Amino acid sequence: MWQHHERDVWPTPTADCRSPLPRVACRVPIVTTRSVVLQTFPFSDTSKILRLLTLDHGPQSVMARGALRPRSRLSGVLEPFADGVATFYFKPDRDLHTLSDFDLTRERQALGRDLQRYAAASVLCELVLRLAPAERDEELYRLLVRGLDALLEAIPGSVPGVALAACWSLVDVLGFAPDLSGCSRCGDDLSERPGRLDVREGSLVCGNCLPGGGTLPRAELNALRRLASGDPVGAAPSSRQVRLLVDFIRHHAAEGLRIRSLDFLLAEEVR
Numbered sequence: 001m002w003q004h005h006e007r008d009v010w011p012t013p014t015a016d017c018r019s020p021l022p023r024v025a026c027r028v029p030i031v032t033t034r035s036v037v038l039q040t041f042p043f044s045d046t047s048k049i050l051r052l053l054t055l056d057h058g059p060q061s062v063m064a065r066g067a068l069r070p071r072s073r074l075s076g077v078l079e080p081f082a083d084g085v086a087t088f089y090f091k092p093d094r095d096l097h098t099l100s101d102f103d104l105t106r107e108r109q110a111l112g113r114d115l116q117r118y119a120a121a122s123v124l125c126e127l128v129l130r131l132a133p134a135e136r137d138e139e140l141y142r143l144l145v146r147g148l149d150a151l152l153e154a155i156p157g158s159v160p161g162v163a164l165a166a167c168w169s170l171v172d173v174l175g176f177a178p179d180l181s182g183c184s185r186c187g188d189d190l191s192e193r194p195g196r197l198d199v200r201e202g203s204l205v206c207g208n209c210l211p212g213g214g215t216l217p218r219a220e221l222n223a224l225r226r227l228a229s230g231d232p233v234g235a236a237p238s239s240r241q242v243r244l245l246v247d248f249i250r251h252h253a254a255e256g257l258r259i260r261s262l263d264f265l266l267a268e269e270v271r
């Protein structure tokens, strides 16, 4: 349910309002909130639609009229992964609002110049697009911005580890993190023993309870614990670590939907 934010204001109806309703019905609240651009696509030769994660109002879609005109002050500003302060006319009964302004805080177009960074940033944004709650979620917003910054600043070679940690952090805040504390069936502590991540159950199982191989050596399991807590492992994560994340997100977080960007992450990592 949308609620007024203290910074939201109600403008005077414009003179060119053509609604047959009384003029008060034309009033549209203006919302100003920090936002990350998750996705953009052209709507016409001159306008584009943005999918945003806003800090105050969760995910929102806005139309940026004229943003594709070369002389627009928003030209080149409204690109994926950027964040800034968006101002838009909010229509509570609509899915698409009208962007009025975007005050850029940080553009991250450099992410597009590196396939691994771009793939990982796309995974973060796609997770948010598909799974973010409708209402304000400050922790999700903070982790998304932190993940994008970490990808931007990661030194070469550390990108896959940073990417996996950022993805696991989002999975955690979205409520889908696996339980890695012990065997989910017998309760045994697995901090010093190998275990197997049961993707379906979203938890660890020991070799006694689920024979048949596929157990992660202790070092790999500890690396997974660190990644799942948002801590990038120093060395490049193994392709198995990447596949675990891919399988886990596909099974739990994406509810069977295909997260296209994950394929790039996997393809890049195992290449």
Ligand SMILES: [Zn+2]
Binding pocket: 183, 184, 185, 186, 187, 188, 205, 206, 207, 208, 209, 210
């Ligand atoms: Zn067990």
